[in-house]
Amino acid sequence: EIEAEVNLVFDQLMFTLYRKIFDYYKNKASKILLDKTFQYKMERGLGSRLGYQMKLPLARYSCIFNQKHVSILGRIIDIESLLTEQLNLFIRENIDVIINRYENTTITSAMEIAHLLKTLRLTCSMLKQELPGLDIFDDILQEINEDTTLGSFRGRLFLTTYNGLFSNLLRNYIFNQLTRRFVSLERPKGNKKIDSLYLWGSRFTQVFQQRFKVTRGFFGIEHIQAIVELMGVDSMPLLVDETVKTVAHIIIRDISPYVEEILKNLDPMKLQSAYYGVLGVYGYYDMMLKYIKSYPALREGVFTLLREAGNALGFVQMLDVVLTKQSYYNHQIQAFYKGLEPAIMPQEYLEQMRFNNNTDFAVQDIMYSSAAKQQTKTSKVSPFISILKETLSQMNQTKKPLNSEKNLLKSCIISAIKREEFLTSNSGGWLFSATLQYLHKNLQETGLLKKWKGPIPKNGILEHENPKDFSRFWSVATFIFLVPDFDPEEEEKKRKEGYVDDRSYFGDGWLWAGTTILYLTGLIHRYRLLDPTLYLDKLQRLYPADLVKISKKKKKEK
Numbered sequence: 001e002i003e004a005e006v007n008l009v010f011d012q013l014m015f016t017l018y019r020k021i022f023d024y025y026k027n028k029a030s031k032i033l034l035d036k037t038f039q040y041k042m043e044r045g046l047g048s049r050l051g052y053q054m055k056l057p058l059a060r061y062s063c064i065f066n067q068k069h070v071s072i073l074g075r076i077i078d079i080e081s082l083l084t085e086q087l088n089l090f091i092r093e094n095i096d097v098i099i100n101r102y103e104n105t106t107i108t109s110a111m112e113i114a115h116l117l118k119t120l121r122l123t124c125s126m127l128k129q130e131l132p133g134l135d136i137f138d139d140i141l142q143e144i145n146e147d148t149t150l151g152s153f154r155g156r157l158f159l160t161t162y163n164g165l166f167s168n169l170l171r172n173y174i175f176n177q178l179t180r181r182f183v184s185l186e187r188p189k190g191n192k193k194i195d196s197l198y199l200w201g202s203r204f205t206q207v208f209q210q211r212f213k214v215t216r217g218f219f220g221i222e223h224i225q226a227i228v229e230l231m232g233v234d235s236m237p238l239l240v241d242e243t244v245k246t247v248a249h250i251i252i253r254d255i256s257p258y259v260e261e262i263l264k265n266l267d268p269m270k271l272q273s274a275y276y277g278v279l280g281v282y283g284y285y286d287m288m289l290k291y292i293k294s295y296p297a298l299r300e301g302v303f304t305l306l307r308e309a310g311n312a313l314g315f316v317q318m319l320d321v322v323l324t325k326q327s328y329y330n331h332q333i334q335a336f337y338k339g340l341e342p343a344i345m346p347q348e349y350l351e352q353m354r355f356n357n358n359t360d361f362a363v364q365d366i367m368y369s370s371a372a373k374q375q376t377k378t379s380k381v382s383p384f385i386s387i388l389k390e391t392l393s394q395m396n397q398t399k400k401p402l403n404s405e406k407n408l409l410k411s412c413i414i415s416a417i418k419r420e421e422f423l424t425s426n427s428g429g430w431l432f433s434a435t436l437q438y439l440h441k442n443l444q445e446t447g448l449l450k451k452w453k454g455p456i457p458k459n460g461i462l463e464h465e466n467p468k469d470f471s472r473f474w475s476v477a478t479f480i481f482l483v484p485d486f487d488p489e490e491e492e493k494k495r496k497e498g499y500v501d502d503r504s505y506f507g508d509g510w511l512w513a514g515t516t517i518l519y520l521t522g523l524i525h526r527y528r529l530l531d532p533t534l535y536l537d538k539l540q541r542l543y544p545a546d547l548v549k550i551s552k553k554k555k556k557e558k
Contacts, residue, residue: 006072015469017064018086019197023042024059026199029122031056033115034204054203065130084133091137094120095144097198099156105191107164107217108186112212113157114226117141119200141312154238157233158330162239166246169219170311174507182219183507185500224315234330243312244435248442250309256448258302259473262292264478268466271535278536278545285479291486293480297309302477303506309505310509311537313435313516320431388413440520452521464530474514481510481541 031039031054034318043054068080098120102113123136142148147155154162173182196205214224228236269288272281292298303379392409443449454469466472481502491501518524530535 007262010072012084015349018057018083018090021061021064021083022090022127023197023201024057024061024085025126026119026197027056027203029119029126029188030200030204032122032210033119035442038468054207056203062130065397080131081133084131087127087131088135088140090295091120091135092144094198095141097194098216099144099160101162101191102157106216107169108184108216108223110161110193110214110223110226110230111215112208114229115208115212116199116231123396125232137395153191154235157512158235158273161227161275162242163232165239165315166242168313172414173219173510174505175314175509177310177314177508177512178221179218180314182314183217183352184491185505187217197461205457221318222320224319228319228322228326233323233466235327236319240316240319240431240435244438247309247312247316247435247513248439250305250312251439251513252442252446253446254305255309256303257298258451259470262298262302262457263468263473266466269532271463271530271532274539275541278539279366279541281532281539282536286483286534289476289480292476293483298480299502302482303502303510307509308514310512310514310516311507312507313512315433316435317432323431335375382416385413385416388416436516436520439516443520448533449521452517453523467526467530469523469526470517474518474527475531477514477535481506482533 025084039054064079064083068078070077070079075337095117098113098116101116102109121137123135124140142155143159145155147158169182173184173188175182196202199205200208231239268289269285272284274281276284290337388409392406392413395406395409437525452465452470454463484491484501486499491499518527
């Protein structure tokens with residue numbers, strides 16, 4: 001009975017001990033990663049009573065780590081091996097809880113998950129200094145992430161990000177070009193309560209939860225940086241490939257039938273004379289597009305698909321910004337050791353551009369493709385290492401005894417040579433340009449590019465009343481999109497009842513998709529020439545009409 005009681009008490013002691021040790025180092029890692037200015041302001045703002053929450057508790061766990069063995073009832077117990085075993089299991093359990101938290105939330109929690117894993121990684125590195133028997137964190141992460149075998153090409157983190165991106169973000173979120181963020185119409189749901197030991201520790205969990213609570217309401221460049229940090233740059237090509245294929249699929253298979261059907265049922269329209277004024281011209285187009293506006297599949301089908309395609313294009317563009325920034329950062333590190341120089345434009349291309357006055361698109365295409373990739377030849381020996389070697393040779397020629405300085409310089413040379421071997425370059429930039437080239441190629445192969453450009457006029461004169469091209473479809477779509485459904489006063493009442501206008505419901509992703517197709521078809525100038533919305537805007541600027549008086553007259557008539 002005594003042995004049984006001692007075993008029970010000792011198990012409880014070890015359970016409490018490794019949890020206390022883990023909580024201490026988790027708090028220490030969280031404090032290191034916390035912004036120091038924010039931490040200082042929080043300590044001053046909380047005051048003396050609550051300021052202790054931001055400080056680490058006083059603990060001397062070094063004595064426990066130095067105590068390798070203990071003798072109880074004539075038995076020698078290896079405390080270090082027991083702590084190592086329990087902490088290895090607990091770290092695995094902690095990673096599993098973090099990944100489950102990511103799987104049960106939306107993709108907007110990517111920043112929180114990335115920071116949790118970063119905190120846990122730092123915690124494990126500090127614990128490993130005291131307990132060398134702990135497993136390597138990257139190996140544990142791959143094991144729990146189910147990314148260890150040859151058959152598991154992608155882990156749980158990638159699959160969760162993939163599902164959250166294509167099933168939720170691109171379909172249900174609204175893209176805002178000004179803030180460069182995706183926003184959901186629904187309020188973010190709260191996470192389930194988890195023990196603070198699995199998060200940021202007992203001292204800093206509440207602080208970080210309030211910090212990341214703000215980032216759950218949107219998805220921006222910060223979240224994309226967290227996704228790149230979670231999955232690594234190696235997983236980005238697959239993510240980009242699936243995104244671009246999704247855009248091509250939506251445009252070619254889903255949107256194209258709607259475009260053909262709407263163009264087929266459009267009545268001939270031409271730009272009316274400025275004699276009728278803004279109200280007369282607006283009334284004409286409103287009457288001509290009345291039946292198209294009442295088409296039920298216009299908003300539910302066309303506008304929704306355009307929003308999804310535009311959201312995907314906006315995501316690719318922001319991912320391009322993140323990868324380009326990371327590539328520039330890596331290039332700066334490599335250039336210091338390898339003597340790399342940025343890509344320069346060859347002289348032959350510069351002369352061609354000057355000769356053509358920057359109007360030859362073929363020359364511009366060459367400039368933005370192969371020419372930008374050409375770099376100056378790098379020397380076989382790193383300039384940095386050669387400078388260090390020359391300095392060492394000059395020190396050897398001196399008569400002064402500089403043994404410590406020479407040894408330091410030799411260690412720097414060896415370290416620089418080793419670092420140069422492990423430096424690898426990451427591709428970044430031109431991602432969005434490659435996406436546009438891929439879409440243009442698909443439109444050309446499927447025949448939609450030729451069809452959406454419209455038939456070539458036989459007499460050489462542009463068809464302006466009833467052109468069957470994409471520019472006419474986009475003019476109709478933008479006119480219907482911009483025309484409000486209610487008067488301003490009625491719209492305010494409807495908003496209180498839950499009404500959402502087209503701009504708030506579809507966002508700027510809708511605009512991204514349409515203008516991208518317009519750019520790929522080369523119909524921008526034709527759109528600007530024959531678009532009724534731009535024509536009304538010019539009329540209002542040249543011959544402004546007082547629209548406020550008209551609204552007051554309507555009130556009196558009522």
